[in-house]
Amino acid sequence: MRLSRFFLPILRDDPKEAEIVSHRLMLRAGMIRQSSAGIYTWLPLGYRVLSKIEQIVREEQDRAGALELLMPTIQSADLWRESGRYDDYGKEMLRIQDRHERDMLYGPTNEELITAIFRDGVKSYKDLPRILYHIQWKFRDEIRPRFGVMRGREFLMKDSYSFDLTQDDARKSYNRMFVSYLRTFARMGLKSIPMAAETGPIGGDLSHEFIILAETGESEVYCHKDYLAMEPPGDDLDYEGDLAPLVRDWTGRYAATSEMHDAARFEADVAEADRVTARGIEVGHIFFFGTKYSEAMGAKVQGPEGDLITVEMGSYGIGVSRLVGAIIEASHDEAGIIWPQSVAPFDIGLINLKAGDADTDLACEDFYTRLQNAGFDVLYDDRDDRAGAKFAAMDLIGLPWQLIVGPKSLKAGEVELKERATGTRHSLTFDSALTMLSDAIAGRTKEGA
Numbered sequence: 001m002r003l004s005r006f007f008l009p010i011l012r013d014d015p016k017e018a019e020i021v022s023h024r025l026m027l028r029a030g031m032i033r034q035s036s037a038g039i040y041t042w043l044p045l046g047y048r049v050l051s052k053i054e055q056i057v058r059e060e061q062d063r064a065g066a067l068e069l070l071m072p073t074i075q076s077a078d079l080w081r082e083s084g085r086y087d088d089y090g091k092e093m094l095r096i097q098d099r100h101e102r103d104m105l106y107g108p109t110n111e112e113l114i115t116a117i118f119r120d121g122v123k124s125y126k127d128l129p130r131i132l133y134h135i136q137w138k139f140r141d142e143i144r145p146r147f148g149v150m151r152g153r154e155f156l157m158k159d160s161y162s163f164d165l166t167q168d169d170a171r172k173s174y175n176r177m178f179v180s181y182l183r184t185f186a187r188m189g190l191k192s193i194p195m196a197a198e199t200g201p202i203g204g205d206l207s208h209e210f211i212i213l214a215e216t217g218e219s220e221v222y223c224h225k226d227y228l229a230m231e232p233p234g235d236d237l238d239y240e241g242d243l244a245p246l247v248r249d250w251t252g253r254y255a256a257t258s259e260m261h262d263a264a265r266f267e268a269d270v271a272e273a274d275r276v277t278a279r280g281i282e283v284g285h286i287f288f289f290g291t292k293y294s295e296a297m298g299a300k301v302q303g304p305e306g307d308l309i310t311v312e313m314g315s316y317g318i319g320v321s322r323l324v325g326a327i328i329e330a331s332h333d334e335a336g337i338i339w340p341q342s343v344a345p346f347d348i349g350l351i352n353l354k355a356g357d358a359d360t361d362l363a364c365e366d367f368y369t370r371l372q373n374a375g376f377d378v379l380y381d382d383r384d385d386r387a388g389a390k391f392a393a394m395d396l397i398g399l400p401w402q403l404i405v406g407p408k409s410l411k412a413g414e415v416e417l418k419e420r421a422t423g424t425r426h427s428l429t430f431d432s433a434l435t436m437l438s439d440a441i442a443g444r445t446k447e448g449a
Helices: 021-028 044-063 077-083 111-121 167-187 244-251 260-269 292-297 320-330 358-373 387-397 407-411 430-447
Strands: 032-036 039-042 074-076 094-097 103-106 130-139 154-164 192-196 206-213 219-224 255-257 275-290 300-302 308-310 312-319 348-352 378-381 401-405 415-419 425-428
Touching (some): 021 032, 039 044, 044 130, 044 167, 044 320, 074 077, 077 103, 077 111, 111 292, 111 312, 130 167, 154 167, 154 320, 167 192, 167 206, 167 244, 167 275, 192 219, 192 244, 192 255, 192 275, 206 320, 219 260, 275 292, 275 320, 292 312, 312 320, 348 358, 348 387, 358 378, 358 401, 358 407, 358 430, 378 387, 401 407, 407 415, 415 430
Parallel strands (some): 348 378, 348 401
Antiparallel strands (some): 032 039, 094 103, 130 154, 154 312, 192 206, 206 275, 219 275, 275 312, 401 415, 415 425
16 A cells, blocks of 8 residues: 555644543544544545454354344334333433334443343254354443543444353353453453452443553452463363363452452462552453343243253453554654554555655555565555655554665665564565565564464
8 A cells, every 4th residue: 555545644743632641643644533522434544453352252252153234223112121221221321212102222232132042043052152243333422521532432342242051061162261261361462360350330240351551551460470471372272172171270360450359369379479450451351141141031942851951151352453563552652653463454564765856756565565476465665755754654553573674775786674663674685674574564463463
């Protein structure tokens, strides 16, 4: 993509309304623009990142055996009356009426709708277990939306739902999603820590939040130092095997929030030498709530003995749009964003230091074509602008690699390759730079770094 043809409305100054790093950098880098309070338009650069995160989430859900569908954003209030949550949910739910004065709502979550879909479509235990998921926009009318996409009113979310015959089977589904989440966040270059959590309005008696560590995190968290050294499950993970030992390994070490009772327990349970205190951001939340919704809404299947059995359920959420902001909070410097390779909007920024110079233009066109033919996604800064402005723009938007081409380096038969995360610069022939990029990007995309 040529930057001269791309829509990238970069802001020079920090927006006054931005209170945290990710909000400031997303606005400055031309990723989003506010439409109304807590609601944003995703501009091309931001949408590319959002789509890459969404695809990683989708691939790991599919890998874990979940099946994708797509539920509507608007739901009937009658379903929520069946579960008993319509009047209890609070003002965060946007309630509306259609032209026939039927009560409707903009879905803040989908437990009721998915339960009705299952109830109408599955009748026998032979069709269990099932995990269904979708990636869809949600709306919660926050009393004070703030922090950009980190706490907006409209947000993109992956929510999946498990249906099982017994509690033991349901816990196996819970374990599948637990492990899937560890892999999902690792592929995005994030270190996630699962923490036992309150179930809140979702209900149930088993729940975990997945927290990523970031200096600018929204809450203080405590964990055992061993968490930081643990590696997430690799590609050899067998989802058909017994995942309980792996889940126990990840939940056997103490992790807690900054709640007073949690902090006190942490100090009592963990030796001082093993304690880590950090800031964290919630990016995922999973729940096992048994028959809370299936009982209320009559979701039953015929069991092996012919009797009707109420199914056991769980739900599992990932804040897809929230992750964009969370990654920035965890990975940035004073110059701008530092994208992990796996979610970067482009692999490489190609910088023409002297647009209009015949030799430099010719070389950049050749390099641009060869990079694309090698399978890289390239943003080519072909604008007639100052070198300093081009460097600042590339650092701001955070592409992992910058390939810098100017008249002086070309005369020496070289280009300059800069790694955004470290600032390290290499003077290389183009062929050597291409080899280095191929090796680095292939490895880091796989590892999520």
